[in-house]
Amino acid sequence: MKRRHEFYLDKDVSEQLNALAAKPGASKTAIMSDALRAWLERRGANELDQRFRARLDRLSMQLGRLERDQQVVAEMLALFVRFQLTVTAPVPEADRAARALGQARYESFIQQVSRRLAGSGGTIEDVLAHQRPSESAS
Known part of the structure; x- marks a missing residue:
């Protein structure tokens, strides 16, 4: 079931809508519905991005620190093993x-x-x- 809505458009937007609706198989209702649906979906995606951005940034920073710490530990272990092998006689x-x-x-x-x-x-x-x-x- 469709509901009727009335709204005003700028003259240039109205002319573009009329030109698109003049093509075969197109209607003003279908064009407006598609455009509004796309706009609402983009807006919803932006809200999700905004909600999760801080959390994802924090997780990225934590992963970066973990990677750095892992590299430090691996380097320390490699240096220790190298030292131990050079000073210990078989x-x-x-x-x-x-x-x-x-x-x-x-x-x-x-x-x-x-x-x-x-x-x-x-x-x-x-x-x-x-x-x-x-x-x-x-």
Whole structure:
């Protein structure tokens, strides 16, 4: 069911509407309905953009910080591994006790990483927790 609306148009807009409606298969009602529908849809899209823009900007900034932090951690790990490999001499094949100790340390390391990944806390929290009491003592 269509409703009748009356409104005024500027002379040049009215002439353009008449010219478009003069084409076969076109009508003023169809042109005005399409134009108004398109305008209302654009306006709705702008409102959504405005509503979510601040949230998306905040998420983008957080992702940027996470990416930066991840690069810092990766670079620190790479430098540490490089340093450790350059200063540590390889264990001789005949030294079974040293190899066994190395294997035990590796397994302990893997267990600690597994526990931390499972959610029992992180190294940064441990460091900060140990740092705070010494700061308050000084």
